[in-house]
Amino acid sequence: MDVNPNCNPEAQGDQQVIFVDAPLIQRAVAGLQRTRSEFRTLLEQAEQGDSAAYYEVAARYAGGEGVEKDPVQAAHWFALAWEEGDVRAGDLLGRCYQSGSGVTADPARAVELFHQAAEQDYAPALCDLGLCYENGSGVEEDKVRAVELYQQAAEQGYAPAQCNLAVCLLNGIGAAQDSAAAVQWLEQAAEQQHPRALNILGDCCWEGDGTERDRDRAAGYYRQAAALDYPPAVCNLGLCYEHGDGMAEDKEKAVECYRRSAEAGYVPAMCNLAVLLLHGIGTPADPVGAVDWFRIAAEAGFPRAQDLLADCLLEGKGTPADPEQAVEWYTKSAQAGYPPALCDLGLCHENGNGTPVNQEKALECYREAAKLDYAPAMCNLAVCLLNGIGTQPDQAAAVEWFQRAAGAGSIRAISILGDLTLEGTGVEKDPTRAVELYRQGAQAGYSPAMCSLGLCYENGDGVEQDEAAAVEWYTKAAELGYAPGQTNLAYCLLNGIGVPADAAQAVLWLERAAAQGQPRALSLLGNCCRDGEGLPADPARAVELYTQAAEEAYPPAMCSLGLAFELGEGTAEDLSRAVEWYRRSAEAGYTPAMCNLAVCLLNARGAERDTQQAVRWLEQAARQEYPRALNILGDLLCYGDGVPADPARAVELYTRAAGLDYPPAMCSLGYCYEQGLGVSADPARAVEWYTKAAQRGDPAGQCNLAYCYEQGIGISRDPVQAVEWYQKSAGQGYLRAMCNLGVCYETGSGVAQDQSHAVELYRKAAEGGSRVGQCNLGFCLLEGIGVSREPEQAVRWFRAAADQGSARALCLLGDCLLDGTGVPKDRKKAMDCYRQAADLGFSEAGEILAKLEQEDRKPRKRPFWERLLGRG
Numbered sequence: 050m051d052v053n054p055n056c057n058p059e060a061q062g063d064q065q066v067i068f069v070d071a072p073l074i075q076r077a078v079a080g081l082q083r084t085r086s087e088f089r090t091l092l093e094q095a096e097q098g099d100s101a102a103y104y105e106v107a108a109r110y111a112g113g114e115g116v117e118k119d120p121v122q123a124a125h126w127f128a129l130a131w132e133e134g135d136v137r138a139g140d141l142l143g144r145c146y147q148s149g150s151g152v153t154a155d156p157a158r159a160v161e162l163f164h165q166a167a168e169q170d171y172a173p174a175l176c177d178l179g180l181c182y183e184n185g186s187g188v189e190e191d192k193v194r195a196v197e198l199y200q201q202a203a204e205q206g207y208a209p210a211q212c213n214l215a216v217c218l219l220n221g222i223g224a225a226q227d228s229a230a231a232v233q234w235l236e237q238a239a240e241q242q243h244p245r246a247l248n249i250l251g252d253c254c255w256e257g258d259g260t261e262r263d264r265d266r267a268a269g270y271y272r273q274a275a276a277l278d279y280p281p282a283v284c285n286l287g288l289c290y291e292h293g294d295g296m297a298e299d300k301e302k303a304v305e306c307y308r309r310s311a312e313a314g315y316v317p318a319m320c321n322l323a324v325l326l327l328h329g330i331g332t333p334a335d336p337v338g339a340v341d342w343f344r345i346a347a348e349a350g351f352p353r354a355q356d357l358l359a360d361c362l363l364e365g366k367g368t369p370a371d372p373e374q375a376v377e378w379y380t381k382s383a384q385a386g387y388p389p390a391l392c393d394l395g396l397c398h399e400n401g402n403g404t405p406v407n408q409e410k411a412l413e414c415y416r417e418a419a420k421l422d423y424a425p426a427m428c429n430l431a432v433c434l435l436n437g438i439g440t441q442p443d444q445a446a447a448v449e450w451f452q453r454a455a456g457a458g459s460i461r462a463i464s465i466l467g468d469l470t471l472e473g474t475g476v477e478k479d480p481t482r483a484v485e486l487y488r489q490g491a492q493a494g495y496s497p498a499m500c501s502l503g504l505c506y507e508n509g510d511g512v513e514q515d516e517a518a519a520v521e522w523y524t525k526a527a528e529l530g531y532a533p534g535q536t537n538l539a540y541c542l543l544n545g546i547g548v549p550a551d552a553a554q555a556v557l558w559l560e561r562a563a564a565q566g567q568p569r570a571l572s573l574l575g576n577c578c579r580d581g582e583g584l585p586a587d588p589a590r591a592v593e594l595y596t597q598a599a600e601e602a603y604p605p606a607m608c609s610l611g612l613a614f615e616l617g618e619g620t621a622e623d624l625s626r627a628v629e630w631y632r633r634s635a636e637a638g639y640t641p642a643m644c645n646l647a648v649c650l651l652n653a654r655g656a657e658r659d660t661q662q663a664v665r666w667l668e669q670a671a672r673q674e675y676p677r678a679l680n681i682l683g684d685l686l687c688y689g690d691g692v693p694a695d696p697a698r699a700v701e702l703y704t705r706a707a708g709l710d711y712p713p714a715m716c717s718l719g720y721c722y723e724q725g726l727g728v729s730a731d732p733a734r735a736v737e738w739y740t741k742a743a744q745r746g747d748p749a750g751q752c753n754l755a756y757c758y759e760q761g762i763g764i765s766r767d768p769v770q771a772v773e774w775y776q777k778s779a780g781q782g783y784l785r786a787m788c789n790l791g792v793c794y795e796t797g798s799g800v801a802q803d804q805s806h807a808v809e810l811y812r813k814a815a816e817g818g819s820r821v822g823q824c825n826l827g828f829c830l831l832e833g834i835g836v837s838r839e840p841e842q843a844v845r846w847f848r849a850a851a852d853q854g855s856a857r858a859l860c861l862l863g864d865c866l867l868d869g870t871g872v873p874k875d876r877k878k879a880m881d882c883y884r885q886a887a888d889l890g891f892s893e894a895g896e897i898l899a900k901l902e903q904e905d906r907k908p909r910k911r912p913f914w915e916r917l918l919g920r921g
Contacts, residue, residue: 085115085116087115088106088109088114088115088116091105091106091109092106095126095129100129100130100133100135103126103127103129103130103133103135103138104126104127104130104135104137104138106122106126107122107123107124107125107126107127107129107130107138107141108123108141110122110123110126111123111127111141119151120145120150120151121151121152122151123145123150123151124142124145124150124151124152125151126138127139127141127142127145128142131162136166136169136171136174137171137173139162139165139166139171139174140162140163140166140171140173140174140177142162143158143159143160143161143162143163143166143174143177144159144177146158146159146162147159147177147181147186147187155187156181156186156187156188157187157188158187159181159186159187160178160181160186160187160188162174163177163178163181164178167198170201170205172201172202172205172206172207172210173202173207173209175198175199175201175202175205175207175210176198176199176202176207176209176210176213178198179194179195179196179197179198179199179202179210179213180195180213181195182194182195182198183195183213183217183222183223191223192217192222192223193223193224194223195217195222195223196214196217196222196223196224198210199211199213199214199217200214203234203237206237206241208237208238208241208243208246209238209243209245211234211235211237211238211243211246212234212235212238212243212245212246212249214231214234215231215232215234215235215238215246215249216231216249217231218230218231218234219231219249219253219258219259227259228253228258228259228260229259229260230259231253231259232250232253232258232259232260235249235250235253236250239270239273242273242277244274244277244278244279244282245274245279245281247270247271247273247274247277247279247282248270248271248274248279248281248282248285250270251266251267251268251269251270251271251274251282251285252267252285253267254266254267254270255267255285255294255295264289264294264295265295265296266295267289267294267295268286268289268294268295268296269295270282271285271286271289271295272286275306278313280310280313280314280315280318281310281315281317283306283309283310283313283315283318284306284307284310284315284317284318284321286306287302287303287304287305287306287307287310287318287321288303288321290302290303290306291303291321291325291330291331299331300325300330300331300332301331301332302331303325303330303331304322304325304326304330304331304332306318307319307321307322307325308322311342316345316346316349316351316354317346317351317353319342319343319345319346319349319351319354320342320343320346320351320353320354320357322342323338323339323340323341323342323343323346323354323357324339324357326338326339326342327339327340327357327361327366327367335367336361336366336367336368337367337368338367339361339366339367340358340361340366340367340368342354343357343358343361344358347378347381350385352381352382352385352386352387352390353382353387353389355378355379355381355382355385355387355390356378356379356382356387356389356390356393358378359374359375359376359377359378359379359382359390359393360375360393362374362375362378363375363397363402363403371403372397372402372403372404373403373404374403375397375402375403376394376397376402376403376404379393379394379397380394383414383417386421388418388421388422388423388426389418389423389425391414391415391417391418391421391423391426392414392415392418392423392425392426392429394414395410395411395412395413395414395415395418395426395429396411396429397411398410398411398414399411399429399433399438399439408433408438408439408440409439409440410439411433411438411439412430412433412438412439412440414426415427415429415430415433416430419450419453419454422457423457424454424457424458424459424462425454425459425461427450427451427453427454427457427459427462428450428451428454428459428461428462428465430450431446431447431448431449431450431451431454431462431465432447432465434446434447434450435447435469435474435475444474444475445475447475448466448469448475448476451465451466451469452466460489460490460493460494460495460498461490461495461497463486463489463490463493463495463498464486464487464490464495464497464498464501466486467483467484467486467487467490467498467501468483468501470482470483470486471483471501471505471510471511479511480505480510480511480512481511481512482511483505483510483511484502484505484510484511484512486498487499487501487502487505488502490502491522491525494529496525496526496529496530496531496534497526497531497533499522499523499525499526499529499531499534500522500523500526500531500533500534500537502522503518503519503520503521503522503523503526503534503537504519504537505519506518506519506522507519507537507541507546507547515547516541516546516547516548517547517548518547519537519541519546519547520538520541520546520547520548522534523537523538523541524538526538527558527561530561530565532561532562532565532566532567532570533562533567533569535558535559535561535562535567535570536558536559536562536567536569536570536573538555538558539555539556539558539559539562539570539573540555540573542554542555542558543555543573543577543582543583552577552582552583552584553583553584554583555577555583556574556577556582556583556584559573559574559577560574563594563597566597566601568597568598568601568602568603568606569598569603569605571594571595571597571598571601571603571606572594572595572598572603572605572606572609574594575590575591575592575593575594575595575598575606575609576591576609578590578591578594579591579609579613579618579619587619588613588618588619588620589619589620590619591609591613591618591619592610592613592618592619592620594606595607595609595610595613596610599630599633602637604634604637604638604639604642605634605639605641607630607631607633607634607637607639607642608630608631608634608639608641608642608645610630611626611627611628611629611630611631611634611642611645612627612645613627614626614627614630615627615645615649615654615655623655624649624654624655624656625655625656626655627649627654627655628646628649628650628654628655628656630642631645631646631649632646635666640669640670640673640675640678641675641677643666643667643669643670643675643678644666644667644670644675644677644678644681646663646666647662647663647664647666647667647670647678647681648663648681650662650663650666651663651685651690651691660685660690660691660692661691663691664682664685664691664692666678667681667682667685668682671702671705674705674709676705676706676709676710676711676714677706677711677713679702679703679705679706679709679711679714680702680703680706680711680713680714680717682702683698683699683700683702683703683706683714683717684699684717686698686699686702687699687700687717687721687726687727695727696721696726696727696728697727697728698727699717699721699726699727700718700721700726700727700728702714703715703717703718703721704718707738707741710745712741712742712745712746712747712750713742713747713749713750715738715739715741715742715745715747715750716738716739716742716747716749716750716753718738719734719735719736719737719738719739719742719750719753720735720753721735722734722735722738723735723753723757723762723763731763732757732762732763732764733763733764734763735757735762735763736754736757736762736763736764738750739753739754739757740754742754743774743777743778746781748777748778748781748782748783748786749778749783749785751774751775751777751778751781751783751786752774752775752778752783752785752786752789754774755770755771755772755773755774755775755778755786755789756771756789758770758771758774759771759789759793759798759799767799768793768798768799768800769799769800770799771793771798771799772790772793772798772799772800775789775790775793776790779810782817784814784817784818784819784821784822785814785819785821787810787811787813787814787817787819787822788810788811788814788819788821788822788825790810791806791807791808791809791810791811791814791822791825792807792825793807794806794807794810795807795829795834795835803835804829804834804835804836805835805836806835807829807834807835808826808829808834808835808836810822811825811826811829812826814826815846815849818853820849820850820853820854820855820858821850821855823846823847823849823850823853823855823858824846824847824850824855824857824858824861826846827842827843827844827845827846827847827850827858827861828843828861830842830843830846831843831861831865831870831871839871840865840870840871840872841871841872842871843861843865843870843871844862844865844870844871844872846858847859847861847862847865848862851882851885854889856885856886856889856890856891856894857886857891859882859883859885859886859889859891859894860882860883860886860891860893860894860897862882863878863879863880863881863882863883863886863894863897864879864897865879866878866879866882867879867901876901879901880898880901880902882894883895883897883898883901884898
């Protein structure tokens with residue numbers, strides 16, 4: 050993409066050769082009568098041999114004054130006038146031969162004529178001959194000789210020669226560069242209202258070349274030349290209006306100037322006009338009209354227009370997208386040595402736009418443009434060297450090019466240098482210097498640098514942590530439409546980082562970033578839709594958003610999509626697809642997915658149970674200090690689940706996870722100290738760890754701490770404190786706490802006795818799947834504790850708990866079967882229940898079973914009627 054300004058200083062490059070210029074001829078015959086009748090009179094005089102009329106007739110034919118333009122007749126009469134010694138005619142005849150106007154083009158003959166007229170010290174001929182020497186037209190190029198001839202004509206006060214001489218002095222053509230002297234010659238020509246001199250003098254004032262930099266004065270010169278209908282000056286005047294340089298900004302007038310110059314055939318103005326039409330600056334946007342002007346200028350060989358036309362073809366702006374044709378135009382512009390086109394062509398080769406991917410060619414294009422000091426190409430070249438695109442990685446060379454690009458004004462390079470300096474990639478790690486670089490880019494309005502600077506403030510990298518300042522920079526980047534900045538700002542709003550939490554506002558920013566396809570924004574917006582945070586819950590849309598981000602290979606979204614399939618939230622439950630997404634995310638290095646995948650493998654959810662593979666994933670996540678993985682791996686080692694038991698290592702893993710402020714690991718560590726697993730039993734230490742977990746909101750830690758208070762384990766017995774912690778845990782839906790709290794209400798321990806509330810708690814726990822809650826609820830229904838007696842319902846809950854392996858429930862179910870309470874009597878089934886409960890270690894069931902079996906071994910006395918009838 051061309052990022053050059055619209056300025057095209059006329060004094061740079063080769064001078065334009067215009068040998069037959071109608072305005073010049075018109076001024077030469079300004080005193081002539083301009084009616085057709087008078088022309089006929091002049092022609093009659095000339096045809097009758099009046100040599101004084103030859104030149105005037107030729108000028109009329111050349112300028113179309115009083116007669117139709119006729120270059121052949123003009124050349125004929127110029128030749129006759131020259132034969133009569135009219136030096137003016139000799140010079141203009143030379144121009145005819147130079148340009149092939151009315152005669153066959155013959156540059157050598159033109160030089161001969163210019164030379165003959167110049168020998169008479171005729172200033173226009175001296176100037177024209179100088180131009181031939183400067184450009185090597187009809188004569189061997191000799192720029193020193195050209196300057197000599199311009200000087201001769203200039204000293205006679207001939208404005209075109211003064212202007213040409215000034216251009217040579219400005220650019221060091223045929224003479225030492227001397228901008229101050231050039232300006233003096235331009236001022237002399239400008240006094241004669243020479244339009245080109247006025248325009249170039251404006252350029253000098255604009256740039257401060259040979260004179261003081263003065264944009265107001267420059268605009269004044271452009272205005273004078275534009276009033277003389279000089280197209281380059283009209284274009285430059287438009288540039289002043291467009292940017293408010295030297296005059297008040299007026300985009301509409303800029304468009305008028307560019308259009309006027311473009312319609313006069315000035316190619317740079319066509320290009321400038323097209324840019325404003327494309328973007329709707331000073332005029333309603335007209336991409337189609339813009340492309341038309343770009344195409345005219347491009348076909349005229351103007352490299353910038355060729356590059357911008359290619360941009361339109363690549364992006365489908367104002368014309369159907371045609372990447373192949375875009376590459377053709379980029380190539381034409383690049384062949385002219387236009388750096389932006391070389392860079393754009395490199396991008397096409399790198400990304401396979403309109404041409405097959407060819408990273409080596411891309412690198413070559415970037416390098417060629419970089420050598421022409423084009424900063425964006427330097428930056429692209431550096432990125433390739435950094436990442437090994439089209440070449441072997443070379444961090445040192447990459448840093449060198451980033452530094453050169455930064456020196457040439459590339460804000461992107463400055464920002465990337467900040468990244469490298471922050472990370473210590475290719476340069477010494479220096480977060481403070483990185484912040485300086487980000488700040489430089491941010492102050493220049495570069496949104497990625499603003500976002501990176503915000504991240505430094507958020508994390509305290511290279512600068513004192515300041516979350517409010519982070520939000521300020523994220524906001525600036527976000528308002529410029531930078532999706533990562535919008536996402537970071539939204540994350541702060543969601544979590545109250547540096548700004549009051551505002552989920553609804555966060556969602557608005559996430560929607561903007563998601564509309565740009567930013568994967569993290571899509572994933573976070575999916576979380577909001579899933580959880581109903583900042584907008585109504587919509588699990589189905591959450592899955593859509595996760596899918597979009599997952600298709601961009603964003604690991605957190607892959608993991609969230611896996612969770613949706615595992616839980617059947619927003620989509621049909623599909624455990625195999627859950628495992629598939631967890632695996633893809635895990636293979637991309639996302640530790641939460643490694644952990645989720647391991648849990649699925651451990652529990653045979655969506656895949657066959659594979660403890661070894663699960664442990665490998667947990668170990669990989671644990672190496673990255675992921676606390677949940679450390680904790681789960683600790684559980685496996687503590688209890689020997691699928692791996693050899695190693696309680697000591699389990700304690701080590703729990704300790705690492707607890708050090709990462711992971712509450713479940715604190716609770717697990719407390720349990721190890723309570724039970725003496727992998728460490729010497731220390732109830733007081735157990736209470737310390739349970740307290741840490743409980744204070745951080747871990748429901749298991751709260752429940753265990755409550756139990757310690759209830760039983761006086763490691764701390765003085767305090768039933769009231771026990772109830773408070775049970776309530777906190779139960780309030781989070783922790784089933785064991787509900788059951789224990791129910792017992793407190795049932796027995797009046799630490800709280801006023803309330804058996805009906807106890808039943809409520811047991812019921813909630815039972816409906817949540819707690820076998821203890823199911824058994825306790827069944828017992829209350831059986832005995833009418835806090836609720837009306839309902840034996841049949843009691844049996845239903847006993848069965849539910851028994852199916853989960855509750856020994857007490859099996860024993861109570863056996864009682865009901867034995868007595869026929871809530872269920873038909875069935876001694877055999879009752880004994881089966883007692884036997885199962887006894888096998889699970891429930892001693893009371895074993896005692897009942899032994900008694901029943903003893904009864905069964907006693908001889909049974911036959912009934913009288915059986916003995917009487919002799920049966921059996």
